[in-house]
Amino acid sequence: GAVVSQHPSWVICKSGTSVKIECRSLDFQATTMFWYRQFPKQSLMLMATSNEGSKATYEQGVEKDKFLINHASLTLSTLTVTSAHPEDSSFYICSAFGLAGGNEQFFGPGTRLTVL
Amino acid sequence: KQEVTQIPAALSVPEGENLVLNCSFTDSAIYNLQWFRQDPGKGLTSLLLIQSSQREQTSGRLNASLDKSSGRSTLYIAASQPGDSATYLCAVKGGANNLFFGTGTRLTVIP
Numbered sequence: 134g135a136v137v138s139q140h141p142s143w144v145i146c147k148s149g150t151s152v153k154i155e156c157r158s159l160d161f162q163a164t165t166m167f168w169y170r171q172f173p174k175q176s177l178m179l180m181a182t183s184n185e186g187s188k189a190t191y192e193q194g195v196e197k198d199k200f201l202i203n204h205a206s207l208t209l210s211t212l213t214v215t216s217a218h219p220e221d222s223s224f225y226i227c228s229a230f231g232l233a234g235g236n237e238q239f240f241g242p243g244t245r246l247t248v249l
Numbered sequence: 250k251q252e253v254t255q256i257p258a259a260l261s262v263p264e265g266e267n268l269v270l271n272c273s274f275t276d277s278a279i280y281n282l283q284w285f286r287q288d289p290g291k292g293l294t295s296l297l298l299i300q301s302s303q304r305e306q307t308s309g310r311l312n313a314s315l316d317k318s319s320g321r322s323t324l325y326i327a328a329s330q331p332g333d334s335a336t337y338l339c340a341v342k343g344g345a346n347n348l349f350f351g352t353g354t355r356l357t358v359i360p
Contacts, residue, residue: 177348
């Protein structure tokens with residue numbers, strides 16, 4: 134299957150700082166990328182959907198000004214957690230969907246964010 | 250809105266036993282259903298993908314079935330091994346290409 138990478142794999146930051154997480158599709162062009170959040174022992178919750186070159190669509194309850202998503206190219210999407218707080222500590226996972234990948238989404242390995 | 254439920258939430262079985270994990274969804278208008286495995290602190294590993302037109306898919310000791318009309322899927326694991334211990338998630342794909350995830354089943358295979 135196709136490969137999706139995330140960077141960094143984990144990050145620890147102080148409260149009030151901003152953190153950027155990158156999601157890359159390594160061997161295919163991702164027309165759509167999804168960002169999910171997973172709290173401990175819970176399932177994945179979709180945060181937002183981004184299409185290359187257009188604004189992201191956020192799920193209800195997700196603050197677009199806090200979670201900035203940029204999908205500037207067909208292989209890269211970024212999620213920036215602005216003014217992070219301890220309650221933002223979570224596991225963030227991206228997935229990518231491309232026309233060449235059939236009907237399947239391919240998932241990145243996730244980024245563990247800890248806000249002190 | 251699509252809701253996906255997995256039963257049981259946790260399961261412990263002795264090594265070698267066959268087992269079935271269940272997934273149900275409320276809206277039968279799906280494009281596909283996917284089963285994933287997640288190890289603690291790790292990302293998702295795709296196990297099986299069943300298109301809406303298919304009834305089942307098999308990979309090694311794993312077999313997944315799909316009954317779209319009744320909103321159900323099962324994941325059958327044959328001859329379980331300790332290495333199968335993980336959380337298993339099912340997810341259904343809706344019209345907007347996003348996936349709706351189930352609550353997961355935590356499987357422990359006891360040596």
